[in-house]
Amino acid sequence: MHNQRQELANKQRTYMRDQSKQKNISNDLHQEAESALNLALQLVAVHKFEKARKIFEHALTLDPQNSDILVEYGQFLEYHQMDLIRAEQFYTRALVHQPSNFRALELKKRTLPLVQEIDQKQFTFIDNLLKELYRIPDTNPYLRRAKRDAYYLHIYHSNAIEGNTLNLRETRYIVETRMAVPGKSLVEQQEVFGLDLALQYVNCTLVNRLGSITLEDILQIHRRVLGFVDPVQAGQLRKHQVYVGSFVPPTAAEVPDYLDDFLKWLNSLEDTRDLHAIELAAIAHYKFVYIHPFIDGNGRTGRLLMNLILMRSGFPPVIIKKSERFTYYSYLNQANDGDVRPFIRFIAKCTERTLTEFIHQSQPTRTTGQELRLNDGENAEDNFMEERVIMVE
Incomplete structure (x- = not known):
């Protein structure tokens, strides 16, 4: 052995x-x-x-x-x-x-x-958006609400990418009330609880903690992601070969060494100092899902790891939307074939969108009359969190 x-x-x-x-x-x-x-x-x-x-x-x-x-x-x-x-x-x-x-x-x-010049201009543009976001006071009620809504959106979209059929309203209801939605899959509702717990762990424990990201951190994230659905496999490296479509990840015997190699790279200033935060986060996400260290929950854990890296660099967490699922997988597949840059550009666009939406939503729309709350209807799930408050004078 x-x-x-x-x-x-x-x-x-x-x-x-x-x-x-x-x-x-x-x-x-x-x-x-x-x-x-x-x-x-x-x-x-x-x-x-x-x-x-x-x-x-x-x-x-x-x-x-x-x-x-x-x-x-x-x-x-x-x-x-x-x-x-x-x-x-x-x-x-x-x-x-x-x-x-x-x-x-x-x-x-x-x-x-x-x-490379085009890519650098994109990163500069995103950095300027981040500076603009930081000029908005943390006490801004509209920004606070947008960030709160983004929390539920992340849970909804990250689970939906993996095939969860709960809609946004149901996801939010489960998180806020801790109660089950009648007639819906218990496993899918447990996935909501798991991702909620993992997000809390990342936000409250890992983001502001000094030091390296460790294997134990990743295991703890996964333990929460999968803990309600499969407590036996939660936080445990896989012991068997898995297959992701036509892609064959490293064997189970190779996983520990791959993870060790990955974490040395991730925490090495020498290896990562020239990377923009978005590049680092995107490449880390790709490498992690390439290793595919767990039986299940790799995508959700990888997206949380990506956002942890972004948040440690001052960026807000980004959301990959359910509607972008096939684009997301296509870029990961291109990375498997040797070119990770399309995936980096995809994550950069997601980051730009998040920053732009936060900046836009921090500004109230003013008209006359009374305060109204707008949404696009029961079936407009993707737009549910984009409802605006109209302040009336």
């Missing part, structure tokens, strides 16, 4: 899908993809760009690892769609599958500095 652990410890730990194990496509599909590529290039030559875009995407569906298609589609996006960021992503994907591809190397070398 000791020798096995030592062998695992010496093995280089990577946070990326093993490309050598990707499924090979048939010759027929490869030829069909090449034909689609040639057709797309012909359409570009006659300026039929929308049709060309659809054919490019069809070619990639047939052969998603074809470096030639990835490079050509990247150039199409760069020159005809003016989408430099996505173009550079496709050059990167081409290099993941074929590191020696000369065209992809040259194109990435040219576009990467430009994309």
Whole structure:
């Protein structure tokens, strides 16, 4: 057993899908993809760009690892769609599958500095929003209410991403009254209690505590997330292999060493000093769910860990919405294939949205008459917390 652990410890730990194990496509599909590529290039030559875009995407569906298609589609996006960021992503994907591809190397070398400049401007814009938020007094009643409402929104959306069917009103009712909703799944209601308890632990214990984030901190978060649903597995590292769609996380035997490696990186000033807080939080979230250390509750625990890192850097916790579930998973999948930057940009947009909403909601709307409370109706769950107070003079 000791020798096995030592062998695992010496093995280089990577946070990326093993490309050598990707499924090979048939010759027929490869030829069909090449034909689609040639057709797309012909359409570009006659300026039929929308049709060309659809054919490019069809070619990639047939052969998603074809470096030639990835490079050509990247150039199409760069020159005809003016989408430099996505173009550079496709050059990167081409290099993941074929590191020696000369065209992809040259194109990435040219576009990467430009994309990095765009990303840095986005972080600067978000930092300025954060400064604007901090200029609003903590005593502002509208901001206080927005933050309180965001608490319930986080529980609702984080559970809903994992398939929980309780709506926002039901989620809030359970948290506020500690009572069950008749006719609803007991397990789903226990998930609400668990995430509420985990959020309280993060907010009241971990955010303002000095020092490193430890394995015990993560286990304590998970113990609360899953404790009401599965008290046996709550706070326990998995003992078996798990599968997440087509993705295969590290084996159960590798999990402890992966977590040790992850926490050393997370708490290392040398490794993280050049990262913006959003970059650090997003990469930490990705690495954590890549490891997938628990049987269940990895996503909810990972999102709490991400928000813990953001809050320790002065940012408010961000919400990934239920409606963004497939986008969220798509970016995590891209990170599995070697490019985590689309996921970082996604978390940056979520952070920008949170800051913008807090700033907007801190300002009362003024009219005449009496104080009114507005909402968009019983079925407008995602907008329920966006109701505004109209102050009347």
